[in-house]
Amino acid sequence: MKRFAALALALLVSAGVQAQDIKIGGLLETSGFVASLGQPGLDGAMLAVEQVNAAGGINGRKVQFVNVNSESDNTKTVSAAKRLIEQEKVVAIVGPMSSGSSFAVVDTIEKARVPMISNGASRGIVLPPEQKKFTFLAPLTxxxxxxxxxxxxxxxxxxxxxxxxxxxxxxxxxxxxxxxxxxxxxxxxxxxxxxxxxxxxxxxxxxxxxxxxxxxxxxxxxxxxxxxxxxxxxxxxxxxxxxxxxxxxxxxxxxxxxxxxxxxxxxxSKLYVTASLPAGDAQKAVVEGFVRDYEKKYGKLPATFAGNGYDAAMLLMEAIRKAGTDPAAVRDAIEGTKSHVGVTAFYAYSPTDHFGTKPESxxxxxxxxxxxxxxxxx
Structure with missing residues (x-):
């Protein structure tokens, strides 16, 4: 009987571990001078997570998105990243909208070896890629x-x-x-x-x-x-x-x-002009679906930055689905992404290209x- 009880307890604990949420972090600024970018970015990321969870999550596990508002401050962004990595134990991070904050946090990301898809648009954030192995970009550069x-x-x-x-x-x-x-x-x-x-x-x-x-x-x-x-x-x-x-x-x-x-x-990006795009444009259906779902959820049309946050979260979740929750494996899966059709862009990364976005976007x-x-x- 004791043996049976111990086995049952072990199975319950195992089931609890299996059912544990997958945590993704966010460094999106919802106050301060970049809030007009960060809040839409957060809204887009939250919509992406909601859609994935509604479809069954990632391999049966729900995704939890934990955002820490950096208040558009570079120093606070670094502190927020450390909190997400050390306390929240996130698998990956959707990075800031601010290029300055993205530059500020790169060293923390690289030392922790936790992948981040930044929403800053400066190419220097990910250059040189051999030194910034865990840092990627989502916006048009x-x-x-x-x-x-x-x-x-x-x-x-x-x-x-x-x-x-x-x-x-x-x-x-x-x-x-x-x-x-x-x-x-x-x-x-x-x-x-x-x-x-x-x-x-x-x-x-x-x-x-x-x-x-x-x-x-x-x-x-x-x-x-x-x-x-x-x-x-x-x-x-x-x-x-x-x-x-x-x-x-x-x-x-x-x-x-x-x-x-x-x-x-x-x-x-093509976000505001989908009606003018030719029927054969591969992004047309993706962008139209995003606009429809965003407006339904938030009661307003999405800004470009909402598309950036949505794409960054989707790219991370796609990588987690392929690679599991080990941050190093997730990093490799992001770098191996070759044909992701997003709201903002067509994405294709490589060991020498952590920008991702293609000119036809x-x-x-x-x-x-x-x-x-x-x-x-x-």
Missing amino acids: DVVVQTAMLKDMQAKGIKKIAILNSDVAFGTSGRDSLEKLAGDFGVQIVAKETFGNADTDISPQLTKIRGSDAQATVAWATGPGLAISTKNHRALGIKTPLYLAHSANDFNYLRLAGDSANGVLLPS VVMLTVKSGKFELATAQ
């Missing part, structure tokens, strides 16, 4: 989107441009990337200006750009700075085209920039009457 943007300029005969960037990691990384790429498309940078991420007036920098012979201006930033630069650009009567970073493909930008946004150009958008539309000249 600066090189991918800038290539689409420079091709658009090339088609329009634009040969001289000015760069206006914010002083945070996303802005400076984007500027550095554009400086390296421009020459390949016959484009010369004739003016460079930087503004503070908290600046409320960028007119002095744009006045200098207006005095140059630039045929177009590229503004590279996140948050309110893009809307402020757009308004100041219009107020100064600058008639040459204004190109924006892909971070402008956000409803908050439209709200803050108002009528000034009409006519801007930006590289983007990008379209050029403009704004008309306060709405995003496909630009006529691609």
Whole structure:
């Protein structure tokens, strides 16, 4: 009888272990200056987890998503990552929306050997890949989107441009990337200006750009700075085209920039223009399904950053499904992903490519009457 009781207890304990939730961590900022990106990112990640759990979880186990709000602070992001790894024992992490916070946390991730898919868009976050083996990206990267943007300029005969960037990691990384790429498309940078991420007036920098012979201006930033630069650009009567970073493909930008946004150009994911995509586009059905499910759950249309969070969570869960819950095996499975069709992009990683997103994921958008539309000249 004692033997039977001991066996029954062992089976119950074993069943409890088998049924234990799989924990995925999140470092998504729901307060502070990146909250307008982090909250949609969290909403997207939570939707992904909800969908996987509704379909039976991963190999019969439910997924638990544990997000720690870093308050858009780099130091707090590092503390949050340590908490997720050491206390919550997460298998993998959906990383910050902020490039700066992503850079700040990479050392912690690599030392702990727990995979993270960051939502920062600076390629430097994962470079060089042989030193950042556990760090990957989900968003469209600066090189991918800038290539689409420079091709658009090339088609329009634009040969001289000015760069206006914010002083945070996303802005400076984007500027550095554009400086390296421009020459390949016959484009010369004739003016460079930087503004503070908290600046409320960028007119002095744009006045200098207006005095140059630039045929177009590229503004590279996140948050309110893009809307402020757009308004100041219009107020100064600058008639040459204004190109924006892909971070402008956000409803908050439209709200803050108002009528000034009409006519801007930006590289983007396909999230806002699914109705204009051809029926054969492999992302069309995926994006339409995401938009439908997101609107049903949250009562509003998703921002681009929601798609980033959704993709990062789905990529992690797909890797866990293939590899189990050992973080090193999950890392290998992410790196072995070759054909994931996501909301933001087509994803294919490799030992030398932790960016993931492919060029065919990008379209050029403009704004008309306060709405995003496909630009006529691609």
